[in-house]
Amino acid sequence: MKQAIVVGAGLVGSLWAVFLARRGYAVKVFERRPEMRAVGYRGGRSINLAMSERGWKAAEMAGIREKMAHVALPMPGRMMHAVSGNLTYQPYGKTGEAIYSVSRGGLNLELLNIASQFPNVEFFFEHRCVDVDLNESFATFEDMKTGEIKRIEAPLVFGTDGAFSAVRYSLQRTDRFDYAQKYLDHGYKELNITPDEAGRHRMQPDALHIWPRGNHMLIALPNADGTFTCTLFLPFEGPVAFENIKTDADVMDFFREYYPDVPALMPDFVEQFRENPTSSLCTVRCRPWQWQGRILLLGDAAHAIVPFFGQGMNAGFEDCTILDAMYDEFGGDWSRMIPEFARRRQPDGDAIADLALRNFIEMRDLVADPKFLLRKKIAAALHEKHPEFLPVYSMVSFSNTPYRVALREDDAQNQLFAEILAIPGIEQNWDRPEVDALLQAYLSNRQA
Numbered sequence: 001m002k003q004a005i006v007v008g009a010g011l012v013g014s015l016w017a018v019f020l021a022r023r024g025y026a027v028k029v030f031e032r033r034p035e036m037r038a039v040g041y042r043g044g045r046s047i048n049l050a051m052s053e054r055g056w057k058a059a060e061m062a063g064i065r066e067k068m069a070h071v072a073l074p075m076p077g078r079m080m081h082a083v084s085g086n087l088t089y090q091p092y093g094k095t096g097e098a099i100y101s102v103s104r105g106g107l108n109l110e111l112l113n114i115a116s117q118f119p120n121v122e123f124f125f126e127h128r129c130v131d132v133d134l135n136e137s138f139a140t141f142e143d144m145k146t147g148e149i150k151r152i153e154a155p156l157v158f159g160t161d162g163a164f165s166a167v168r169y170s171l172q173r174t175d176r177f178d179y180a181q182k183y184l185d186h187g188y189k190e191l192n193i194t195p196d197e198a199g200r201h202r203m204q205p206d207a208l209h210i211w212p213r214g215n216h217m218l219i220a221l222p223n224a225d226g227t228f229t230c231t232l233f234l235p236f237e238g239p240v241a242f243e244n245i246k247t248d249a250d251v252m253d254f255f256r257e258y259y260p261d262v263p264a265l266m267p268d269f270v271e272q273f274r275e276n277p278t279s280s281l282c283t284v285r286c287r288p289w290q291w292q293g294r295i296l297l298l299g300d301a302a303h304a305i306v307p308f309f310g311q312g313m314n315a316g317f318e319d320c321t322i323l324d325a326m327y328d329e330f331g332g333d334w335s336r337m338i339p340e341f342a343r344r345r346q347p348d349g350d351a352i353a354d355l356a357l358r359n360f361i362e363m364r365d366l367v368a369d370p371k372f373l374l375r376k377k378i379a380a381a382l383h384e385k386h387p388e389f390l391p392v393y394s395m396v397s398f399s400n401t402p403y404r405v406a407l408r409e410d411d412a413q414n415q416l417f418a419e420i421l422a423i424p425g426i427e428q429n430w431d432r433p434e435v436d437a438l439l440q441a442y443l444s445n446r447q448a
């Protein structure tokens with residue numbers, strides 16, 4: 001039987017094991033953490049994630065779409081919370097389109113369950129990859145229970161071991177391997193809103209809630225159990241920053257000034273702020289994602305991005321669907337397929353990294369800007385009237401348009417809307433011939 005090794009049983013690794021099993025591979029999956037189904041999921045990070053079209057497509061191919069649909073909460077729009085308490089709702093796309101809040105742990109466990117149903121998939125938990133041999137087909141693991149070092153035959157290795165990938169670290173030692181990691185000046189802290197006395201959500205559950213405050217912001221995604229997971233994004237250093245919120249009184253002052261509606265939703269916000277860890281955010285770019293057509297990085301190991309477009313997992317899942325489609329195109333010849341996948345897909349990894357950084361500015365800053373809200377309204381109206389015009393958010397979240405195309409379109413649409421918003425009186429009426437003319441010029445440039 002054909003053999004493959006998957007390093008890391010996170011979201012992407014456990015999904016990719018399912019794809020390999022379906023292709024008839026004997027798959028050995030090595031995971032550093034203990035068996036999650038026995039000890040409960042310890043994600044240590046955001047407990048829910050926004051899943052969009054690319055993620056659903058992969059879920060469909062893995063045969064778990066229906067199961068996920070039962071526990072996924074649709075978020076058809078953003079609810080913006082002003083300091084004054086005013087709420088503004090903005091749909092993400094057309095009627096019927098939504099991004100979905102799914103449980104990170106629930107999804108990971110479901111994927112592990114599905115992969116385990118294949119007799120040709122074997123899991124090795126508490127096995128940490130320490131090295132991948134680049135000259136011989138072997139990978140080395142430490143059995144974390146016994147301390148034993150095991151050398152495993154590994155003709156085909158998929159590194160799905162996340163942003164600080166050990167597989168990638170092995171590749172980093174090769175000649176001409178490019179690697180860059182860039183930390184954001186902002187960190188994040190997760191906070192939790194419990195349900196009300198009747199077990200219901202304390203805010204509208206069918207929205208992603210955002211408190212945009214310029215250089216910092218709070219977001220909240222609903223969970224199926226009536227809770228919300230909130231994430232506060234704040235600079236580490238500076239006048240309004242984690243470094244200056246030291247005492248309980250500082251926490252209270254900070255929330256009273258910037259997030260005055262939060263204490264009523266989260267009475268224990270001070271304790272949570274004190275006790276929950278502050279984590280950092282990093283973008284990782286590297287290339288090539290492969291070595292000699294037999295070692296390949298997928299998911300965060302290849303392209304870790306900041307979370308502001310809600311695309312990290314979606315992009316990793318799309319890696320799997322694209323690679324699986326290439327399996328047919330290349331008749332299962334990994335030695336040709338792996339280098340070609342790495343070559344084709346890497347520009348998309350770079351593009352979604354850029355789009356995610358741009359969306360940070362949009363979320364924390366622009367969503368509160370009247371010009372930006374006007375742009376969103378005009379874009380939605382144009383999309384309704386001319387379906388061939390797809391706003392970039394929709395391209396990324398509701399279509400499978402390659403990320404590199406979406407990035408190019410982002411530049412072109414920024415230019416288009418700079419011109420549209422400069423038309424005198426546009427706030428009152430945007431259904432006018434000048435707007436149509438600008439749109440037609442944009443569409444014909446795009447086709448050219």
Ligand SMILES: Cc1cc2nc3c(=O)[nH]c(=O)nc-3n(C[C@H](O)[C@H](O)[C@H](O)COP(=O)(O)OP(=O)(O)OC[C@H]3O[C@@H](n4cnc5c(N)ncnc54)[C@H](O)[C@@H]3O)c2cc1C
Nearest residue numbers: 008010011012032050129161162299300310311312313314
């Ligand atoms: C705050 C935050 C919010 C996010 N929100 C979203 C969102 O809304 N939507 C979205 O699509 N994405 C989101 N993401 C991104 C998403 O979490 C990642 O893109 C996704 O988890 C990547 O999956 P992965 O399997 O590649 O890596 P990981 O999930 O990191 O999994 C890697 C696995 O490898 C294991 N491992 C690591 N090292 C080793 C080793 N040496 N040996 C063996 N095993 C190892 C780890 O234990 C882990 O199980 C968010 C990320 C953050 C930080």
